[in-house]
Amino acid sequence: MQLxxxxxxxxxxxxxxxxxxxxxxxxxxxxxxxxxxxxDKFPHEEFEALGYRCVTHxxxxxxxxxxxxxxxxxxxxSGLPGQADFGARLIRARVGEGDATVxxxxxxxxxxxxxxxxxxxxxxxxxxxxxxxxxxxxDPSQSAILCGDFNIVPTALDTWDEEKWAxxxxxxxxxxxxxxxVVETGLRDLYREREPETQAFSWWDxxxxxxxxxxxxxxxxxxGTDAVxxxxxxxxxxxxxxxxxxxxxxxxxxxxxxxxTD
DNA sequence: ATGTCCACTAGGAGTGGA
Numbered sequence: 001m002q003l004x005x006x007x008x009x010x011x012x013x014x015x016x017x018x019x020x021x022x023x024x025x026x027x028x029x030x031x032x033x034x035x036x037x038x039x040d041k042f043p044h045e046e047f048e049a050l051g052y053r054c055v056t057h058x059x060x061x062x063x064x065x066x067x068x069x070x071x072x073x074x075x076x077x078s079g080l081p082g083q084a085d086f087g088a089r090l091i092r093a094r095v096g097e098g099d100a101t102v103x104x105x106x107x108x109x110x111x112x113x114x115x116x117x118x119x120x121x122x123x124x125x126x127x128x129x130x131x132x133x134x135x136x137x138x139d140p141s142q143s144a145i146l147c148g149d150f151n152i153v154p155t156a157l158d159t160w161d162e163e164k165w166a167x168x169x170x171x172x173x174x175x176x177x178x179x180x181x182v183v184e185t186g187l188r189d190l191y192r193e194r195e196p197e198t199q200a201f202s203w204w205d206x207x208x209x210x211x212x213x214x215x216x217x218x219x220x221x222x223x224g225t226d227a228v229x230x231x232x233x234x235x236x237x238x239x240x241x242x243x244x245x246x247x248x249x250x251x252x253x254x255x256x257x258x259x260x261t262d
Numbered sequence: 263a264t265g266t267c268c269a270c271t272a273g274g275a276g277t278g279g280a
Binding site: 014 | 263264265266267268269270279280
């Protein structure tokens with residue numbers, strides 16, 4: 001069973017690229033972030049043609065999340081409680097069947113922009129709300145995944161330049177403490193479970209040739225309960241799909257994929 | 263190099279966001 005997270009940076013602009021990725025990787029379940037599209041515009045038939053059913057929580061222009069699944073899928077909830085005015089950023093569904101069932105949530109966490117912007121304290125408050133919400137949902141004995149674009153760099157290993165970024169957005173102690181509090185509700189970073197020492201990134205700025213200069217950040221995670229870790233076979237950051245394909249532009253994020261036993 | 267890309271409004275290219 002393969003589960004993935006991917007910030008696609010615009011579904012309308014990325015659809016053909018995504019279809020290529022789905023055909024090549026054939027994941028069972030995918031959480032998308034940054035649809036930048038309203039729900040009534042979502043191209044369900046395009047994904048159904050490839051065997052995926054989708055649940056969506058979108059909005060015009062910005063944000064927006066969705067879950068695709070070729071296993072049975074049942075929508076549970078949309079939106080982080082009390083945070084609706086910060087955009088469409090959370091969707092949760094039950095995927096799979098029997099012992100292989102996973103409680104799967106995908107998130108597009110606020111960016112924060114910079115430390116002087118109003119969005120920065122709102123970002124911290126949003127993470128506090130996420131921790132409260134996660135406390136009510138994480139059960140170590142059940143398979144649950146919280147994945148997405150967290151817009152926080154957890155440690156110095158996860159940034160291309162800790163000194164340059166010290167104390168700046170994505171890298172502050174305040175943000176790191178919020179992320180740690182979410183993880184401490186009973187989740188583990190699946191990539192770090194398998195690769196505790198490896199420097200690997202999931203996002204590279206479009207500007208300045210960042211990808212080729214290895215100027216990236218690891219801000220996209222699959223977090224899982226102990227029950228998920230016990231089923232974990234492997235995790236991969238799909239860096240190849242940050243590259244142009246057949247002239248098509250990639251997202252600025254790479255997909256992250258975990259393989260679990262069924 | 264703040265050097266790119268996306269969506270929106272608009273009916274062409276500029277703006278805001280990331």
